[in-house]
Amino acid sequence: MDAALDLIAERGEEGVTLRELTDAAGANVAAVSYHFGSLGSLCGAAIEDALERYLDAQQDAVSALGPDATLEELAAAFARPMMHALSAGGRDLAVMRIVARSGIDPPRGWDRLGPRFNRIRADCRRVLKANIPGVREKELDFRTRAVAGMLNWLVLAPVGADLRNKSSKQLERLLVPVFAGAFRG
Numbered sequence: 001m002d003a004a005l006d007l008i009a010e011r012g013e014e015g016v017t018l019r020e021l022t023d024a025a026g027a028n029v030a031a032v033s034y035h036f037g038s039l040g041s042l043c044g045a046a047i048e049d050a051l052e053r054y055l056d057a058q059q060d061a062v063s064a065l066g067p068d069a070t071l072e073e074l075a076a077a078f079a080r081p082m083m084h085a086l087s088a089g090g091r092d093l094a095v096m097r098i099v100a101r102s103g104i105d106p107p108r109g110w111d112r113l114g115p116r117f118n119r120i121r122a123d124c125r126r127v128l129k130a131n132i133p134g135v136r137e138k139e140l141d142f143r144t145r146a147v148a149g150m151l152n153w154l155v156l157a158p159v160g161a162d163l164r165n166k167s168s169k170q171l172e173r174l175l176v177p178v179f180a181g182a183f184r185g
Contacts (some may be wrong), residue, residue, distance in 0.1 A: 003027075004046035009094030013043050028060075048101055048110070050095050050138060055116050057081040062123040074127040075147070075179035076172055078120075082151045083171040086163045093155065093164060100152035128183060135185070147182045 003025035007016045018039045022029050036042040061077035069077075085096035102110070123145045125137055132140075154160050154175075163171060 001042070001046040001049055004042050005050055005095060008043055008046065008098060013047075014060065016043065030048065031152050032185070044107060046112075047098055047107075051099050051102060051113070052116075053177055054081050054096070055113070055120065057084075059116070059123070062120055065123070065127055069127045069130075071127070071131050071183045072176055074124060074131075075176045075183060078124065078144075078147060079151055079175060079179055082155060083168060083175060086160070087166060087168045087171055089165045092113075096155050100155045102153045102164040103148065105144075106155075112139050124183075132184065139185070143183050143185055147179050150179065150182060 004016065004021055007021055007024060016039065018029055018032065021039065021042070032039070032042055036045060046164055056076060058081050061080045062074070065073060082096055082100075085092040111138075121141050121144050125140045128135070128140045128143070136179055154163060163174070
């Protein structure tokens, strides 16, 4: 799956052939066909695995926030995995671009990840309620989804090129106030 992700990051999903992938992975075509059924299924599984790793990092960062966390701390925690990819560039950023495209246009069957997104939104709501009381949960969830959409857009849009390869500190200085403002509403 790592070889698939590397090739997808380099060429896009349509630019990967089964032969190239098996050569890069040191595997044989029959094994890929047996375990995944098709090149498309393998690529989908690799992208899903990357998304799950992203969600794990985001969940860990957001759930670690205490009850007195500020909106800026929430924004930093929520955006940390994406800011790391922007800062690191290379493969990390290419993988986040794949994740962002999938987040904007989720493949069929990804609704099974709904509980993961719900847990992250619940942790965000916990911090948001403490900072902006009186706002309905539905509105808080919308704000969280809007910030997630902004993150996806940043790695895909031309403005993302202005952010690439900046240090984590520079990215936090630029982006955290924007995301905190979106959370604040």
